[in-house]
Amino acid sequence: MKAFKDIEIFTRTAELGSLSRAARSLGLTPAAASAALKRVEEDVDALLMIRSTRSLRLTQQGALYLRYCQQALKLMTEGRDAAHAIHAAARGTLRVSVSSDFGRNLLAPWLDDFQALHPDIQIRLNLSDQVSNVVKEEVDLAIRYGVPPDSTQIAIPLAANNRRILCASPEFIARAGQPATPYDLVNFNCLCFMVGERVHEQWQFTHAQKDDEVLVAVSGNCSSNDGDMVRRWAISGKGIACKSELDVAGDIRAGRLVRVCPDWQGELAPLYLVVADRRQLSPLVRVMKTFLQQKCEQLTQGSTPGETIRGC
CATH class of the missing domain: 1.10.10.10 (Winged helix-like DNA-binding domain superfamily/Winged helix DNA-binding domain)
Structure with a gap:
């Protein structure tokens, strides 16, 4: 220079x-x-x-x-x-906890790209749909949907505007038709996610252009505590799922799934990077945070907010 x-x-x-x-x-x-x-x-x-x-x-x-x-x-x-x-920080080990669906289908290939950029970083990945206790467990960061229930934890948004959407396979729609509004879901087989023994069967929606809000009690013959299993059932044509847009964006682009009731949006499902304490926001964690924000933005072709930290 x-x-x-x-x-x-x-x-x-x-x-x-x-x-x-x-x-x-x-x-x-x-x-x-x-x-x-x-x-x-x-x-x-x-x-x-x-x-x-x-x-x-x-x-x-x-x-x-x-x-x-x-x-x-x-x-x-x-x-x-x-x-x-940043270069000096981009080495060492990152212990990451993430939900099974997001981990297998999105984070795993993203981590391949991450390690290609930062070959001196080792990743230890824990896949679980149980909410990680980042205070007690030996993890450097967790990636989770929704605001952590513990307000003392540090939550950094990766995709703050992510929502749940209705989706089904083209084969299911060809065979069973599709609902015109969320009210019609009561007539369709719905694939539900379980938290512990509780089945999430109350699905809430908001119209994209109106103020209408709908809460629908759905039912179906398949439910699982593994989010990836619900996604796989939807792809195989078993029914209609209400999934995070991030989780199924690739399936929709590839034609494996299609949007159902596209004028209606499900509940917000913001994606956060969570650490137990502000002191855990090391340069290495911040490198990962920036990388994941960019990946989420590319996937949804939307805008990713800057770093706003809750709990500081």
Whole structure:
């Protein structure tokens, strides 16, 4: 970066008041430093310094330009240090807990990309649909849908506007038809997710253009505590599922699933990166956070919010 170096030479010369001292401090010959000053003056098309064998002083233009150069050097140095810190931080082991569906179908291939970018990072992945206790368990971070029930935990949004959507396979729709509104779901086989022994069979929806809100009691012949199993049943044509848009975006693009009642949106299902304590937001965790936010944005072709931390 010759231009950066030339600006550094100009700034150091002005600060030391001597071309020879500036050259020595930067490990250069006076001739090389003089050539650099000449390039800077040619670049701005102005005389910046009046030099003689015994004295040196800035012109009015030189004094003005010096202030900008000092600011530029400060920013460049901070940027270089930040980039170095990220590079230095991108090594070590990350212990990640994630739900089975998101982990298998989205995070696993994303982690391949992540480790291609950061080969010095080792990943320990824990797949579970049970909500991880990031305080007691030996994990560095958890990736979960919904705001953590413990308000003392640190939750960083990865996809704050993600919602649940209705979906089914083309084969199921060809065989059974599809509901015109969520009210009609009572006439269809619905695939439900279980939390413990409780079946999530109360599905809530909001119309995309209206203020209408609907709460429907659904039923079906298949339910599971494994979100990926519900997705697989939907793809195989067993019924209608209400899934996170992130979880089924790839299936919808590939034609394995189609949106049902597309004018209606399910409940919000924001995706968060969760840590137990702010001190766990290490550079390594922040590298992962930024990467996942970008992946979520690419998947939904929407906007991902900046980092807003709850619980700090």
